[in-house]
Amino acid sequence: xxEVRIGIIGIGGMGTGHARKFLAGEVPGARLxxxxxxxxxxxxxxxxxxxxxxETFEDASTLCEKGSVDAVIIATPxxxxxxxxxxxxxxxLHALAEKPAGVYTRQVREMNDxxxxxxxxxxVMFNQRQRPLHQKVRELxxxxxxxxxxxxxxxxxxxxRTQAYYDSGGWRATWRGEGGGVLLNQCPHNLDLWQWMCGMxxxxxxxxGFGKYHDIEVEDDVTAYVEYENGATGLFVxxxxxxxxxxxxxxxxxxxxxxxxxxxxxxxxxxxxxMDFSRNAGTSFGTPECWKCEIPIKGQGExxxxxxxxxxxxxxxxxxxxxxxxxxxxxxxxxxxxxxxAWIDDWVExxxxxxxxxxxxxxxxxNSRFEKKEVKESQPVDIEDSFx
Amino acid sequence: xxEVRIGIIGIGGMGTGHARKFLAGEVPGARLxxxxxxxxxxxxxxxxxxxxxxETFEDASTLCEKGSVDAVIIATPxxxxxxxxxxxxxxxLHALAEKPAGVYTRQVREMNDxxxxxxxxxxVMFNQRQRPLHQKVRELxxxxxxxxxxxxxxxxxxxxRTQAYYDSGGWRATWRGEGGGVLLNQCPHNLDLWQWMCGMxxxxxxxxGFGKYHDIEVEDDVTAYVEYENGATGLFVxxxxxxxxxxxxxxxxxxxxxxxxxxxxxxxxxxxxxMDFSRNAGTSFGTPECWKCEIPIKGQGExxxxxxxxxxxxxxxxxxxxxxxxxxxxxxxxxxxxxxxAWIDDWVExxxxxxxxxxxxxxxxxNSRFEKKEVKESQPVDIEDSFx
Numbered sequence: 068x069x070e071v072r073i074g075i076i077g078i079g080g081m082g083t084g085h086a087r088k089f090l091a092g093e094v095p096g097a098r099l100x101x102x103x104x105x106x107x108x109x110x111x112x113x114x115x116x117x118x119x120x121x122e123t124f125e126d127a128s129t130l131c132e133k134g135s136v137d138a139v140i141i142a143t144p145x146x147x148x149x150x151x152x153x154x155x156x157x158x159x160l161h162a163l164a165e166k167p168a169g170v171y172t173r174q175v176r177e178m179n180d181x182x183x184x185x186x187x188x189x190x191v192m193f194n195q196r197q198r199p200l201h202q203k204v205r206e207l208x209x210x211x212x213x214x215x216x217x218x219x220x221x222x223x224x225x226x227x228r229t230q231a232y233y234d235s236g237g238w239r240a241t242w243r244g245e246g247g248g249v250l251l252n253q254c255p256h257n258l259d260l261w262q263w264m265c266g267m268x269x270x271x272x273x274x275x276g277f278g279k280y281h282d283i284e285v286e287d288d289v290t291a292y293v294e295y296e297n298g299a300t301g302l303f304v305x306x307x308x309x310x311x312x313x314x315x316x317x318x319x320x321x322x323x324x325x326x327x328x329x330x331x332x333x334x335x336x337x338x339x340x341x342m343d344f345s346r347n348a349g350t351s352f353g354t355p356e357c358w359k360c361e362i363p364i365k366g367q368g369e370x371x372x373x374x375x376x377x378x379x380x381x382x383x384x385x386x387x388x389x390x391x392x393x394x395x396x397x398x399x400x401x402x403x404x405x406x407x408x409a410w411i412d413d414w415v416e417x418x419x420x421x422x423x424x425x426x427x428x429x430x431x432x433x434n435s436r437f438e439k440k441e442v443k444e445s446q447p448v449d450i451e452d453s454f455x
Numbered sequence: 456x457x458e459v460r461i462g463i464i465g466i467g468g469m470g471t472g473h474a475r476k477f478l479a480g481e482v483p484g485a486r487l488x489x490x491x492x493x494x495x496x497x498x499x500x501x502x503x504x505x506x507x508x509x510e511t512f513e514d515a516s517t518l519c520e521k522g523s524v525d526a527v528i529i530a531t532p533x534x535x536x537x538x539x540x541x542x543x544x545x546x547x548l549h550a551l552a553e554k555p556a557g558v559y560t561r562q563v564r565e566m567n568d569x570x571x572x573x574x575x576x577x578x579v580m581f582n583q584r585q586r587p588l589h590q591k592v593r594e595l596x597x598x599x600x601x602x603x604x605x606x607x608x609x610x611x612x613x614x615x616r617t618q619a620y621y622d623s624g625g626w627r628a629t630w631r632g633e634g635g636g637v638l639l640n641q642c643p644h645n646l647d648l649w650q651w652m653c654g655m656x657x658x659x660x661x662x663x664g665f666g667k668y669h670d671i672e673v674e675d676d677v678t679a680y681v682e683y684e685n686g687a688t689g690l691f692v693x694x695x696x697x698x699x700x701x702x703x704x705x706x707x708x709x710x711x712x713x714x715x716x717x718x719x720x721x722x723x724x725x726x727x728x729x730m731d732f733s734r735n736a737g738t739s740f741g742t743p744e745c746w747k748c749e750i751p752i753k754g755q756g757e758x759x760x761x762x763x764x765x766x767x768x769x770x771x772x773x774x775x776x777x778x779x780x781x782x783x784x785x786x787x788x789x790x791x792x793x794x795x796x797a798w799i800d801d802w803v804e805x806x807x808x809x810x811x812x813x814x815x816x817x818x819x820x821x822n823s824r825f826e827k828k829e830v831k832e833s834q835p836v837d838i839e840d841s842f843x
Contacts, residue, residue: 217697222608222705229732232739272660274680274688280733290688292662292678300662300678302690309605309707310729310742317610319697341698344617345668351620354698 071161071382074101074136076127076151077143078113081165081192085140086117088372097138097379103130127151131158138162138188138382144238145170145246149178152189152392156181161188163378166255168395170246171428172403173421179393189392190378195256196263196389197373200364204318204327205264207334207362214321214340219265219293219301225312226253226305233283240283242431248277248285249307250402258398259390261303265318267397268293268301270416275409280308284437291405303405323357332362459549459770462489462524464515464539465531466501469553469580473528474505476760485526485767491518515539519546526550526576526770532626533558533634537566540577540780544569549576551766554643556783558634559816560791561809563784570780577780578766583644584651584777585761588752592706592715593652595722595750602709602728607653607689613700614641614693621671628671630819636665636673637695638790646786647778649691653706655785656681656689658804663797668696672825679793691793711745720750 073089075082082102089099102113103124110123124130131139131154138161141151149169155162168191169175182189195201207213226249238244245251250258276288287308293301306312316327323336337344337355344355369376373389380386400417403424408415410427461477463470470490477487490501491512498511512518519527519542526549529539537557543550556579557563570577583589595601614637626632633639638646664676675696681689694700704715711724725732725743732743757764761777768774788805791812796803798815 218612218692218694220610220692224606224707227729227733227742229736229739229741230734231737235739272662274660274682276686276688279686280730288688290680290690292680294662298664298667300664300676302678302692304606304608304690306606308729308733309712310725310732311711311723311745312742313705313707313712317701319612319701323699324697324701335699337698341615341696342668344698345615345696346618348617349619351617351623353617354615354700357699 068137068383069096071097071138071379072100072136073097074103074124074130074139075099076103076130076139076141077147077165078102078104078109079142082140082142083113083117085142085371085375086113088375090118093372094375094379096383097375101130101136103127128154131155131160136160138378141165144244145251146244149174152178153181156185156187156189159187161378161382162392163190163192163374164392164395165192166259166395166398167251167402168392168399170251170399171421171425172396172400172419173425175396175399176421179396182392188378188381188388190374190381190388191390191392191395192371192374193256193259193390193395194370194374195260197368197370197377199366199368200327200330200332201260201264203332203362203364204316204325207325208264208318208320212322212334212336213318213325214323215297216265216295216299216318216320218299218317218319219261220317220319221257221261221302222304222313222315223254223257224304224306224309225314226307227310227312228253228281228287228307230281233281240281240285240287241437242284242428242435245285246428247402247406248283248287249305250286250289250405253307254305254402255398257305258303258401259394261301261316262397262401263394265301266295267400267417268295270294270414271401271404271408272414273405273408275406280306284431284435286406286409289405289409291401291408303401330364332364334360334362336360456525456771457484459485459526459767460488460524461485462491462512462518462527463487464491464518464527464529465535465553466490466492466497467530470528470530471501471505473530473759473763474501476763478506481760482763482767484771485763489518489524491515516542519543519548524548526766529553532632533639537562540566541569544573544575544577547575549766549770550780551578551580551762552780552783553580554647554783554786555639555790556780556787558639558787559809559813560784560788560807561813563787564809567781567784576766576769576776578762578769578776579778579780579783580759580762581644581647581778581783582758582762583648585756585758587754587756588715588718588720589648589652590756591720591750591752592704592713595713596652596706596708600710600722600724601706601713602711603685604653604683604687604706604708606687606705606707607649608705608707609645609649609690610692610701610703611642611645612692612694612697613702614695615698615700616641616669616675616695618669621669628669628673628675629825630672630816630823633673634816635790635794636671636675637693638674638677638793641695642693642790643786645693646691646789647782649689649704650785650789651782653689654683655788656683656805658682658802659789659792659796660802661793661796663794668694672819672823674794674797677793677797679796691789718752720752722748722750724748
């Protein structure tokens, strides 16, 4: 294959953003040839505003089966990511799913099973893995520089959203339409990075505020405590109700601590392993010598464009995926566990009991009495402001 | 009264520090006349090294009843603070208790009842309330500048201690001798400041590591989640196992957030109340205008000396106490709730069920099989290095 013919399923905010990159020729080896949306107006808008030669489909199955594309990007509401990915892979197409991988892990596990059996390239849009800053944090841990992890702590409250945001789409912030709130919509990146850097915890005890700061039924405020296999503890704090918000990741290890904040990475590195120091120091007070190191970070990374290029190159040249689709389940596992823990007001062991989570989610969907007062279905908003 | 005659009960690390201040004439209106310790060697050491005219007592009751002092400072191990304070007040003496107020709230409530009925001045050594930095945080909340509190978060892990520290005294870090670990010994200041600034929460869910980083039986690692009356949430994270440690307090309100870190106070202040902005903004994204304000802090405060002066002036001139003794119960209430929550692996409502806490503590004392391998009872260590 010399050129990958791309179709985009769901031409809303994210889909439009991706489309523009292809149409501007920013992804070598890839050409956007089709768009698909259940909303006819959106398709009209796309041919008028993006490219009038685009083939349009109102039905994803038809797109997948017609043979006019080699690969699809799935940028629909969350619930549809797994079935559409499965449809694409089973139709012999490569697939790139927007985050989150899905809404509940049972659904995503089915998708992963299909992907495992497929020879197609399956990626997930974890554009933040493209950032050199995030790659460096991961590398300092993986290389052993930080030593054994003792504690992780991410306060990520830079996801402020107005009530107007939640009112802007009927599916938003409902159990039926989105299946969750800040954990499902805003935090998949952070949850993915957290586990990508620090590993998956063993168990979760979380506390959620549902509609705490907005007139919505899903969570807009979360505090989650986790425990890891090696005994380390962790905290993840997020909210869409705070401004200006905080984005501060602190990871403590036996050789000091990493702090990622304000796009900078600081490593306060102890010369000695601190557990060794504690055991062997003859004095009661004092701490091991510590160097405050500013870790150099080169560039910003290409974000979404980087993922599109990486996925395209994986299809054309077998390049290794930075974010294989099957890894999308990890962040979802975390958010499912956090919601379930809040619902049952108790610990949740990982991996999450998939059927239990689904039954609790289903109950919320069935019992939802939430009606949007005034749904303002509109042209996709400019999402460029929305990335923390 | 023109001059307050002071006795110090417990002439260990803290007691010696206070004694030196009186003997150096740093507390106008107060004169150290007596010291008391159950350890005869310590008394000999005191008369030899501090002042050979000091009257010495091996028994606190005798000191309290003999009439040679007007006021006592209680600087013994924690368990003895309440009974000795009660003894002093009932003997007609003013009292200043070291922190923590005691080990369990039932004991401290009895002390407070006696204090309520007494006309003597009862203070507690919360020297960190003397710091202008801490006073400013409190003032910005109390004055309404920050707006309604939404979230509090204190990471205070600058309490690193070596194994040698825990081995330096037989009472240290045992249920019987100290009644707790980092919460009882290192954190009373932080817990007091937290509630002094932000108020007391309604309920607590905490997670403790017992002997996680040291060969001890009590907690040396804590993560506590709390909820306040107004719906705000909070986190308190501490450890004696981390180096270099973090001391960062973040308080989020409806007018932005306060960050206290590295002896600086930053107020990221939104021009508009963020809840109002959220409700009324017509756009989905965007946040209210926010000013990053560096809040001026004047001076360092007088710490222990400030408390000694304030208490002396309260006795002599009726000056208002910065830290009334009866307020010592609040930080203890918090630490008792955190321990109990970890023990029962469940929520603890405040105020803590005092009998329940005591029975769980008693069980740990009775079942303790912890024996210090090598107790190095020594001259008091230099504690000047020990304050975070």
